[in-house]
Amino acid sequence: MKISCNVIRDVLPLYVENMASQDTRDLVEEHIVSCENCKKQLEEMRTFEEPPVDTDIAPLKNIQNTLRRKKLQTIILSVMVTMVLAVVTMAYLTTPEYISYNENAVSIIEKDDGTVLLNFSEEVSGFNVEQYPAADNSGYVYDITTWETIWNQEISKNNLENTVLNPNGEAVASIYYYNTDGSENTLIYGDPITDGSVMTLPRLVLSYYVLFAIGFSMICGIGLVIFRKNEKIRNGLERIILVPISYVFAHFLIKGLHSATYLAGRDFYLILLVAISLYFTLLAGRNIFKKLSFKKPERTL
Ligand SMILES: [Zn+2]
Incomplete structure (x- = not known):
């Protein structure tokens, strides 16, 4: 029986994939010996089946x-x-909500050895002290401000009681409480440093x-x-x-x-x-x- 090229072409894929039965393989091999076209076709399919690995994966x-x-x-x-x-x-x-001066926010305790203690109330979350020498060399002038934060009110309370203002024994001439609302600073300890008012400007x-x-x-x-x-x-x-x-x-x-x-x-x-x-x-x-x-x-x- 003469097998037509078309039949061979139909089974070539199976042959290339090694999925054809031995009988089919024999038929194909027998055919391509005498058929140059089908032999070419087979070779093309083989090279297509094994492409260069790296160019395809790139x-x-x-x-x-x-x-x-x-x-x-x-x-x-x-x-x-x-x-x-x-x-x-x-x-x-933790945004500071500045506390305007009130009697409770901070009180001053003067000890016999010359140290000055600041006692803050519970509402105070933090404070800032600016220190500069008094004009008449009588000691230092201190500007204090205090603030509260949502964090301290709601989550963790600070314990700021009894903070030493002058740990190295500096002479405290005067202490001002500075108001951040633009009003004059309040003298809370010592002598006023000027005749006029003292105002601290924000940076x-x-x-x-x-x-x-x-x-x-x-x-x-x-x-x-x-x-x-x-x-x-x-x-x-x-x-x-x-x-x-x-x-x-x-x-x-x-x-x-x-x-x-x-x-x-x-x-x-x-x-x-x-x-x-x-x-x-x-x-x-x-x-x-x-x-x-x-x-x-x-x-x-
Ligand atoms: Zn053929």
Whole structure:
């Protein structure tokens, strides 16, 4: 029986996969001895069955890497967002609510050995003391302010009773309680240092930082416009501009619209913490956004 080429072609796939019976194998082998076309077909199928391994896996590897990177970015993004939320919540809970002067907030105890003790009431969560020499060299002048926080009211009470004001035995000339509401400071111990009133001004240092950050992002923005055609510079600038932008956002998250602070140190560290988290969040967001916009045609010329 003469077997047609078509029948051989039908069973060739099975033959290549080693799934044909011995009879079929014999038929195929017998046929290709005399049929050059089917022999060619078989060889083609064999080379197709065994493709070069690494070139075929490379795209898969790329997809795997992309997925891994995406997963990592998502993890970083969620960690950073959680960080920002946690810090902002902490900042809110520990925001000092300044206590205006009242008899109960702080009382002064003078001991025989010259030390002066400050006794704070339970409502006081924290206090700040500024010390400077009196003009007439009679000793030091102290400015005290106190505050309460939601954290201390609701979660853990502070024990601030009996804090020593002059641990090294400095002469205490006068102690003022400074009111943060803009009213005059109250003399609570010693002699008045001036005829006029004493007022403590909040530090404005944080406002300068914000202004600097805004100015810096504007310069980067101008750079972005100028170098919009230069991909390398543009990429670098995009990363840099996120630094001041993060700082400004962090400032408003921590401080709201008020820049004046009596606790510049605390506020600044909180802002930095949020700014760093925000920076990496924005960076990850930018990368994801970039990848999405890659789908658009790159060259529009
Ligand atoms: Zn044939």
